[in-house]
Amino acid sequence: MQNLLSSERLRAGLPARALDTGADVQYPGFERTAVPAGVVHLGLGAFHRAHQAIVFDRLLAAGDRRWGVCGVAMRSTALADALATQDGLYSVQIASAAGLRWQVPGALLHTCVATRERDRVVRAIAADATRWLTLTVTEKGYGPDLAALIVDGLAARRVAGRPGLTIASCDNLTDNGRKLQALCLAEAQARDAVLASWIGECCAFPNSMVDRIVPAATEAQREATAAALGVNDEAALSTEAFWEWVLQRRLADPADADALASAGVTLVDEVKPFEDAKLRMLNGSHTALALLGAVQGWETVADGIARPPVRRFVHAFMTQAAMPGLTRPELPQYRDALIERFANPHLHHRVHQIATDSSLKIPLRWLPALREALDAGRSVDLLAFACAVWMRYLQGRDEDGGAYALSDPHAQALQALAHAHADDTDALVHALLGFRPMWPPEFATDSRWVPRVAHWLRRIRAGGSAAALYEIAA
Structure with missing residues (x-):
């Protein structure tokens, strides 16, 4: 059995060996080394990895190379480090009435921890390739520290002359985009009215609704992964076949609406x-x-x-x-x-x-x-x-x-x-x-x-x- 998932092991023929176990497994359908990180995601938990990351994986597999993810754990170092050891790869067991299947998404390219590598997160938000910032930080995460981190990254983008971002909250908050926008604008206004104006004009904060049941990872899930894929995966997940992402048509690049719709996202005027x-x-x-x-x-x-x-x-x-x-x-x-x-x-x-x-x-x-x-x-x-x-x-x-x-x-x-x-x-x-x-x-x-x-x-x-x-x- 392989010690862990990694890109090198996939290229060495791991998929064929894993399929020998009889499991129905879907592996990344694109060359990961050619993909830049176009999305910075704050809140590297189970839900994001079983939901938005899989949507981005679909877009990448379809040939749109703009959706690679830099995943940011807000505090926990263990998960980020385990995923870094596995080159950002992990398994998702998907359960439906028809039975079980497995997917190894490839969209997560890099991981870091906000409390340990704050400057790296700011640089990632400001990077030329970055187009989207998404969040799953839970309802209790919307406070001054989050606003300061985002605004630091946006301020660096403005100084570098780069365009604004689509900044999409994917947390269970009513009117989540508007609330995140108000939080960030208040932080920016306290620093620099010009920065606040730039954020208001150049960045989009769509409301969204996301849905997929994703149980917390357990040792039993890791054991099931080992049996099905023939690997030890420290970041193994399980979820249901159903998923839904309803997103408001309020995007920094309006053309992204068609791309996301092609991957199954529902674009609406009112969420x-x-x-x-x-x-x-x-x-x-x-x-x-x-x-x-x-x-x-x-x-x-x-x-x-x-x-x-x-x-x-x-x-x-x-x-x-x-x-x-x-x-x-x-x-x-x-x-x-x-x-x-x-x-x-x-x-x-x-x-x-x-x-x-x-x-x-x-x-x-x-x-x-x-x-x-x-x-x-x-x-x-x-x-x-x-x-x-x-x-x-x-x-x-x-x-x-x-x-x-x-x-x-x-x-x-x-x-x-x-x-x-x-x-x-x-x-x-x-x-x-x-x-x-x-x-x-x-x-x-x-x-x-x-x-x-x-x-x-x-x-x-x-x-x-x-x-x-x-x-x-x-």
Whole structure:
């Protein structure tokens, strides 16, 4: 078995040997040494490598050599260094109802770490070949440090007389392009009004919506890669066959729209209908599922959706809580496709991974639907049940007694509230709904909302979440 993936091993005949294992494997369809880095990507995690990098790989394989990637890890050195050892190559196991196949994308050419090699990142953003800057830094990454890094690179481009960039956020933020633009312009304006004007005139910040389920990498995935490809891949991933990238037609080079469309990207004038549907239906129900799974002790989403009451709850959550007010085309078909994606048995998407940073996700994923339901006088029970499950999740112990840690920036404060009011359901509900970083003031006092959350938390505490779920799903 080869020690790792690398360009040299591919040229030495690795593909033929890997195919001898019987695996269906797709290797880079272009000569990587002839490709410059036209894209700088900030946030070198699993999602980018299983999504945008594969889109860029398609463009490169079709002969468009402008889409090679310089991948920037924001802090973690381990992944960047492992990928550098493997010449930027890694395997992606793609699972569908038809079975498993494998792809080794070749778009990732170089890797570096922003906290370790900041000057190198700035030079990459300013480089003559660079045309795009993309980001997957998570919702909590949009702060002053990110703005300073981007603006440093753009300032160097301007001084060098180079054109502006398309700067595309691919994070789960409503109006993500506009928010990133405002962040960068504020940073630039604080330095130099001329620089801010140049960024506003020469750079494009399209809104976008991206979708693909990408579980966190595990040792089991690395073992599966070794068995299928005959290599040890320290950066192995798994994902589903489905992917979607909806991008606003706001590009520094308008001709890029046709190129991206040829690779399967959907170009639109307005991303919001797609963005809202994803946030409320996919992300919103995913968070509810993950919290319920953590409380009940499931390992993966597929474990939960295989249970009829859980599937009924998710269907009802999407239909009754999430879909009203949405305008994406063909919402029922989108809902049904989402549920089937959740049920994919090959995707080991762990509930605790999805539950990470719930205090940041819930306001984005549940509150717009909750506001609309209250304004329209509709039932809020499904959202109230999900909220009660979140409150139960804060105990840090599942219903079988198994302990788990919360990965959340507000974990300490939220768990302190949960423990302080552990014996009084009403006090607990009021304390947690009064936590201002998550909940606006009206949700701590609304007479249509607070009693329903308290009702479902009592039901969960009295008879367990499974009994409460059966009741709400019925």
